[in-house]
């Protein structure tokens with residue numbers, strides 16, 4: 008990774024610190040700045056309220072020309088997060104073909120937070136959960152809250 | 161320690177490049193058009209290009225294997241890693257690298273990027289369908305990227321930055337446009353390769369003249385072992401015993417600065433009145449001396465005396481080479497004189513040796529008897545100098561030395577032409593003489609030839625007579641051989657031994673004897689032909 012890209016990541020981290028998102032904490036390691044550890048609280052107005060989610064943002068070597076890779080380390084019942092040990096999230100600006108170099112990590116964090124508040128079933132990775140979300144909202148809410156208690160306390 | 165003599169670039173070298181650079185940066189850069197960009201893309205930037213060339217980028221891209229070589233291992237600064245004094249305006253920030261633009265370019269959709277950042281973004285895109293990284297607007301590769309407004313470049317140039325070596329101690333803070341210059345030429349903290357030939361470790365430019373400092377020493381105060389190059393920093397900042405009290409005023413200060421403090425600052429240290437160079441004997445603590453100074457007349461005069469002293473020393477220093485120069489010139493002049501007038505080489509009174517010194521009464525003695533008067537100058541060119549001492553200095557024997565030399569030159573030229581004519585005359589005479597001599601020799605040779613011919617005829621006659629005699633003799637011997645072969649052989653043997661001188665010819669007989677004769681006659685014929 009070029010020093011220029013590292014400098015940019017450093018600046019982006021400083022930006023996130025200056026303008027913190029509510030309920031989001033970033034563990035940043037200067038020695039390994041291409042891997043951010045995010046601690047995100049479930050937004051109050053969402054079904055994930057009360058949950059504490061651990062995420063990872065990995066910056067590829069080609070950053071900012073390739074998107075960062077977001078993965079949930081904590082299990083979450085969400086149509087846009089893969090229900091496996093990767094917990095990957097790939098939609099919107101995180102798609103390689105959608106990503107633009109001017110995009111910033113802070114907008115990625117915003118995107119994640121907004122998806123927790125309002126999942127996007129039309130761009131889902133877990134189709135059954137999306138189906139649940141669209142057709143049986145009560146069931147979805149119940150399972151989601153159940154998972155929060157089980158995995159995200 | 162030989163490394164200590166590593167040449168430091170001469171100061172005027174730097175000055176020269178600074179002035180040329182600043183002149184090229186002076187004034188407003190001209191608007192850059194797209195052809196400029198195209199040229200810079202294809203051929204690389206030209207060092208010291210036109211004044212309008214966008215300074216930071218031209219300088220940076222010109223990076224110059226050549227400059228790097230001559231400057232050791234200086235690396236041009238990366239504008240993406242700079243430390244800006246103030247947070248730059250967000251309009252000056254590249255959306256890709258999040259730094260103030262470096263060599264910005266514009267796309268038709270009015271999005272701006274660093275040239276490098278845009279190139280990186282486009283590297284990932286297939287040829288022929290490049291898009292704007294921000295809005296994905298398709299880019300016309302023939303037209304774009306476009307130049308940016310000049311005001312943007314000037315705002316970028318005016319951003320205040322710290323030297324990239326500020327962590328090593330460089331205090332430089334200036335406009336970004338001057339950064340390249342500073343880092344490549346002036347920064348004393350830039351890391352260059354150690355001057356020692358067997359050492360590849362980096363060292364600050366400012367320590368370069370001290371030779372290799374990559375050996376361990378131990379701190380005198382705390383006995384920590386460390387590299388020599390870090391010693392000063394250690395004693396200034398980290399050594400636990402770095403502070404010491406002044407023995408005079410008991411102020412706490414760095415050990416390193418203690419001597420300077422006592423010599424220049426300490427109010428309690430004993431010093432002499434500054435008038436001591438003129439003779440004031442007063443000496444006391446610095447504070448007291450300061451009071452004394454206001455009253456001491458000698459202290460007041462001291463600066464003037466010091467100036468005078470310095471001036472005298474300067475003049476003496478200047479005087480020295482002049483004396484040497486005069487000596488050299490005098491030697492040269494006397495050499496020339498000796499070459500011109502070898503006969504006068506030992507005549508110290510010859511005017512040329514010191515034409516200006518006409519005080520010497522022996523300067524122009526009456527002309528001595530010279531065996532070769534032709535090689536003397538015409539007497540008119542040496543007017544006798546006035547022996548009058550008052551006039552001697554205002555009127556040297558010649559108008560000037562040049563005049564004198566010209567006179568010498570003319571007389572030499574006359575001499576030369578005289579010698580040349582004498583030479584040609586001599587040559588004519590000599591060739592005449594040779595011709596005469598030749599004629600005489602030829603005649604003599606004819607005479608000799610005739611004599612030889614006469615002798616040859618005589619010889620021939622004698623030979624034929626002898627042959628005739630022999631044939632008659634052999635006829636008689638064959639008659640006796642009929643009587644007894646034994647006696648004949650005995651007499652033949654006796655005749656052979658009895659006449660050794662003619663034996664060769666007689667024994668071989670006429671058949672064998674003929675060729676030498678014929679050859680002889682051949683040569684005679686040739687001789688007579690000549």
Ligand SMILES: [Zn+2]
Pocket residue numbers: 254255256257258259261262273274277
């Ligand atoms: Zn940039």
Ligand SMILES: [Zn+2]
Pocket residue numbers: 267269270271292293294295296297
């Ligand atoms: Zn655009």
Ligand SMILES: [Zn+2]
Pocket residue numbers: 323324325326330331332342343347348349350
């Ligand atoms: Zn510097």
Ligand SMILES: [Zn+2]
Pocket residue numbers: 354355356359360361371372373374
């Ligand atoms: Zn060294």
Ligand SMILES: [Zn+2]
Pocket residue numbers: 379380381382383384394395398399400401
């Ligand atoms: Zn020490």
Ligand SMILES: [Zn+2]
Pocket residue numbers: 406407408409410411421422426427428429
């Ligand atoms: Zn003191």
Ligand SMILES: [Zn+2]
Pocket residue numbers: 433434435436440441442452453456458459
């Ligand atoms: Zn005094």
